[in-house]
Amino acid sequence: MKPLPSPEKIRALVAEHGSPILLLSTRTAVAQYRALQTALPRVQLHYALKPLPHPAIVTALKAIDGWYDLATAGEVDVVRGCGIDPSRCIHTHPIKRDKDIRYALDYGVTHFVVDNPFELPKFLPYKDKVRLLLRLSFRNKDAVCDLSLKFGVQPPEALALLRQAHGMGLDVAGTSFHCGSQLVSNQKFLEAITFCRQLFTLAALDGIILDTLDIGGGFPVPYTESMTPIDQYCAPINDLLEHHFPNIRLIAEPGRFIAAPSMTLVSSVMGKSERFGRMWYYLDDGLYGSFSGKLYDHCDYPFIPLSRIEGTAGPERLSVVSGPTCDSIDVMYNDIMLPDMQPGDLVVGPMMGAYTWASATEFNFFPKATVVVVD
Ligand SMILES: Cc1ncc(COP(=O)(O)O)c(C=O)c1O
Structure with a gap:
């Protein structure tokens, strides 16, 4: 996997361009x-x-x-x-x-x-x-x-x-x-x-x-x-x-x-809930967006909370990660171990350049991630 931008740079880019963004190198x-x-x-x-x-x-x-x-x-x-x-x-x-x-x-x-x-x-x-x-x-x-x-x-x-x-x-x-x-x-x-x-x-x-x-x-x-x-x-x-x-x-x-290695997704947690013994996180990007390759391309992307990269992540528990739409198919990760996250926290998806943004939709009026060229 290619080195990721530093957490400071990721935060600065989100502050400037909003979330979700795809960082294109x-x-x-x-x-x-x-x-x-x-x-x-x-x-x-x-x-x-x-x-x-x-x-x-x-x-x-x-x-x-x-x-x-x-x-x-x-x-x-x-x-x-x-x-x-x-x-x-x-x-x-x-x-x-x-x-x-x-x-x-x-x-x-x-x-x-x-x-x-x-x-x-x-x-x-x-x-x-x-x-x-x-x-x-x-x-x-x-x-x-x-x-x-x-x-x-x-x-x-x-x-x-x-x-x-x-x-x-x-x-x-x-x-x-x-x-x-x-x-x-x-x-x-x-x-x-x-x-x-x-x-x-x-x-x-x-x-x-x-x-x-x-x-x-x-x-x-x-x-x-x-x-x-x-x-x-x-x-x-x-x-x-x-x-x-x-x-x-x-x-x-x-x-x-x-x-594929040229783009890194940065998305943020919109909300969370505890359901059936799992912590559910709802991101501002999902299966109808940058994660569309999970369906069309049969692809499984690495998924990293920014707090883990920064070394500030707390204990982990079994979690589910879903997208923002009102559709229940819009779930990207079931049974994934994650630290506790709060609304606004950032998550990072490396290797998300191929068949992601290209096949993303704006279903439910959630806009496609903005591509930001970082070099
Ligand atoms: C005709 C053709 N060429 C090239 C490609 C790119 O293939 P890959 O991304 O696997 O290198 C595709 C992908 O669908 C294709 O249909």
């Missing part, structure tokens, strides 16, 4: 990008905006010549607003409307993803301008979020789809996949890269020369459990890429790995 995002780049030196890292589409991260990565992965017109607007060169972006949503394609094309993006025959004709009007990546499905029961259920052609059907696209005069640059998000094991990456090597060879026998491989996102971060350090995690992936794809353009689409 662009320096951390850049450090994460650099760590992954060192682990995968030949791979162009396209930051997937999805988990945290914040202009400050986009701009910070621009300063180190970053690349970007977009999926929607809204994400196009974010990178355009930051003055990003569109040739540094790819568009990876497998299912698009004509207006989505045109919006990205008008901006200058040329690389798009397809994964089924119905998507191919959509590119015919633009076939002189676009290069396609064929997304494959590699089902992964070990992934926290298996993204190959909804997207990707089944591997045995990939060559036929490739031939079909080529036969229509479309320029297929290569293949892509996403083995699932928060991949604790690197095994699926190895399996997918090996399969793609065979596919590239079979395609070449048909006269279809592919020059790009996109290995997607999924690189894991430590939330409440430790994780293999990223250089060790990537070493076998890197070796396999070197072995199988020495002269191919390599792309990855990391989102969580860059975004």
